[in-house]
Amino acid sequence: MPYIESFQSLIEIQSIQNQILKHLEVIKEEESRVDHLKGQREEKDEILITLKDETVLLEGNILKQESALEKRDNSLETAGKHLRNASTEKEMNALESEISTWEGEKSALEESLINDLDNQEVKLSEIQTITGFLKGSEETLKELELEVKGHVNAENVKIEDLKGRINNLLDICQEPVKRSFVEANNRHEFNSPLALIEADRCNKCQIHLPTSLSQPIESGKVIDFCPHCGRLLIPHSALA
Numbered sequence: 001m002p003y004i005e006s007f008q009s010l011i012e013i014q015s016i017q018n019q020i021l022k023h024l025e026v027i028k029e030e031e032s033r034v035d036h037l038k039g040q041r042e043e044k045d046e047i048l049i050t051l052k053d054e055t056v057l058l059e060g061n062i063l064k065q066e067s068a069l070e071k072r073d074n075s076l077e078t079a080g081k082h083l084r085n086a087s088t089e090k091e092m093n094a095l096e097s098e099i100s101t102w103e104g105e106k107s108a109l110e111e112s113l114i115n116d117l118d119n120q121e122v123k124l125s126e127i128q129t130i131t132g133f134l135k136g137s138e139e140t141l142k143e144l145e146l147e148v149k150g151h152v153n154a155e156n157v158k159i160e161d162l163k164g165r166i167n168n169l170l171d172i173c174q175e176p177v178k179r180s181f182v183e184a185n186n187r188h189e190f191n192s193p194l195a196l197i198e199a200d201r202c203n204k205c206q207i208h209l210p211t212s213l214s215q216p217i218e219s220g221k222v223i224d225f226c227p228h229c230g231r232l233l234i235p236h237s238a239l240a
């Protein structure tokens, strides 16, 4: 009993599977829109944590420098007083040298402090920008998730319908054809579980096949697989 009609059903099944694949790709693309935004938010979240840590450190540094600067100012004031009251040249020289050292330290401290304050300002402004983005995109994400969910559901409805059609077609296949298709499909679902013999080769994996295999296959009376890729070989007559 030739299997031609069953093979024809398989060809239709494979074409429906390709339609399913397109819907699955749409789903993947839709879901990637959500993933993309989520990824962006996670990235910003991490940057925010780092920035906050950095500003805490900077804040500590700034306070330390401010206090060191205050101490230097006090020391300079005291040294200035002493200088005015200095009686010997030696004493004056020592105090002047001390004052000069401290003034050098003071200006270095001031420079570093200004640097840190500028840095802090930049970081605080970045924190504000990122916080704004995270807040704004939270709403966007919810809307997007809802929109994507709607699209995915619609795609899944179509997929379920196509799967139903596949099951109906499988049901009308002769049992051995059905069994063999399921076997080939387990290995090659959405990747062409069916193959044709063209110029003595499997048209999918290109392995050379002997005439002793191709002749019975083309008669439509035999069910067999490509010995290399495991796809189910179908006769050309089933394509008509």
Ligand SMILES: [Zn+2]
Pocket (backbone or CB within 6 Å): 195, 202, 203, 204, 205, 206, 207, 226, 227, 228, 229, 230, 231
């Ligand atoms: Zn093959």
